Amino acid sequence: MAQLKMYRFANTPYKEAPLPEGYTISAYETEADKMAWVECCKKGLVADDADESVFDGCIKDHDDTVLEKDCLFLNHNGERVGTLTATYHPETQTGDFHMVGIRADYRGKGLGKYLNAYAAKKMDDAGAKWSVLTTDEWRVAAVKSYISAGFRPVFYDENMPERWEIMLDVLNIDELEMYNEDGSFNRMLHPVKKVKIGVLGARRGKSMINYCKDADNAVLVAVCDNCKSVLDEVKADLDNDAITYYDDFETFLNHDMDAVVLANFANEHAPFAIRCMEKGLHVISEVLPVQTMKEAVELIETVEKTGKIYAYAENYCYMPAPRKMRQLYRDGVLGTFEYGEGEYVHNCEPGWHGYSNCNPNHWRNTMSAFYYCTHSLGPLIHITGQRPVSVTGFELPFNARMERMGAKAGSMGIEMVTLESGAVVKSIHGVGPSKNSIWYSIYGSKGRMESAREDAENGGTQTLYVNCDKEEGDNDSAPVNTPTADRNASRANNAGHGGSDYYTMFNFCEKIRKSPFADIVDVYEAMDMFLPGMFAYRSVLNGGIPMDIPNLRNADEREKWRNDTACTDPKAAGDMLQPSYSKGNPEIDPAVYEKLREKFNK
Secondary structure, X not given: OOOEEEEEEOOOOOOOOOOOXXXXXXXXXXXXXXXXXXXXXXXXXEOOOOOOHHHHHHHHOOOOOOHHHHEEEEEEOOEEEEEEEEEEEOXXXXXXXXXXXXXXXXXXXXXXXXXXXXXXXXXXXHOXXXXXXXXXXXXXXXXXXXXXXXXXXXXXXXXXHHHHXXXXXXXOOXXXXXXXXXXXXXXEEOOOOOEEEEEEOXXXXXXXXXXXXXXXXXXXXXEEOOOXXXXXXXXXXXXXXXXXXEOOHHHHHOOOOXXXXXXXXXXXXXXXXXXXXXXXXXXXXXXXXXXXXXXXHHHHHHHXXXXXXXXXXXXXXXXXXXXXXXXXXXXXXXXXXXXXXXXXXXXXXXXXXXXXXXOOOOHHHHOOOOOOOHHHHHHHHHHHOOOEEEEEEEEOOOOHHHHHHOOOOOOOEEEEEEEOOXXXXXXXXXXXXXXXXXXXXXXXXXXXXXXXXXXXXXXXXXOEEEEXXXXXXXXXXXXXXXXXXXXXXXXXXXXXXXXXXXXXXXXXXXXXXXXXXXXXXXXXXXXXHHHHHHHHHHHHHOOOOOEEOOOXXXXXXXXXXXXXXXXXXXXXXXXXXXXXXXXXXXXXXXXHHHHHHHHHXX
């Protein structure tokens, strides 16, 4: 992704910035300054384990830079605490600001402005027509400092205006000029507005509602729920007259908003998503995306027809370890992907009576063991970016725990999935094990990465072990406990599901705001995560044979599935109803549900 580019034109006014007491600015003096420069650039501009060779590549060998004149340092009581390299190019009469960094323990003090002001005067004195620098969106404080020093955005890539409009909103700047690469005026930029969010389902939607309280990119405008007590509770909690509350979905749809969070029952997301997009609204859908192939076809075609953004809120993709795995894999650290495993097994017995409303026909009690598959499989699909092409399913037996819960399926489902590259992944998930496990492991041509297990005393999915060689075939690496925090981690700390709920909402809103960095799970990838579970159960029902997974990106292939309603929900399946358990639905004594109701009503 192209960096942001900025120009500062000759003699552009800037605020004089007298140095605070104890601070000075000087130029490069000795070889020792190389490591001082590296320390100023760590934790953002260069790797944390970088050595002085990085300096040679970035500065010493950079164009016509003269170290003793152009490589500047901000000093505090004799220590190098910041750096900026400012080079004048006489042949073009332009200046170049390069590698502006403040040492990590001095950041947050606004020190960059002193280096910027010093270098700006240096370029003006040299006669530069303009000076140029490049930077990234995540360096918010630096961008703010550059603007204060007189730098302005440059249009040199088609997505620059959209990226800068988002940046202006973050910086709370109402207006800013943008210029072309030849220095001519391009346009006035104004901040993109926050996304107006409506939430359907106030109970599960509470996490998304909480996101909007402090979000830079979203504002909550409406909440809809058919349970009055839940709606009243949220209304009292928010105490905000700017939010409207509805108990009727169709009325809610007419509210002035940009997007809807679907946090209703998991077996009802697809029809509601379709209705929202037909109304002109973007959608983020909670788990699961669909429950039949008919719904899958209709959902995809609605996305394609309306052009609205559909995001699947598979939050486990954004838990710290799998999120970092994806970044490292995409950076080539793992090499070629060969095998992966994902687990989401959850002993739901303690709270199942609350989840299922003690109702024998609730979707949680009638779903198959394979239904809730995307928490285990989804992160592996998102890490690799590969499409699953075939699956074989294995079903664990119905057990006493499932009976006590009133759930009629096997206790867990297992999918062995072949990806388009020939790599294989194993997914294990279910609500009937005796103990919990959330765990992910991936293997590649350079090594292995895995998270800690949920119940380990080492942070669970906050912890990632990376054991990868630098080059394929080295065979000399060892496990390294690898930090998983990114620039949003501190803001995500209070969000649900290990912070992952923050990322689903953040990326959805950024996608609507046209950020090229938004990382969503779109409708096609949502099917890549869900269909292996659907077809793994069909594999079991057909004696354990492998099943091909349809490629619903292909419009011609959709036709054969357009009227396929096979699932375990009688309302959706019609005459294609599948049993909840492959060996036939177990008979559960009505007294089980009565006992659960007694517990639930205490």
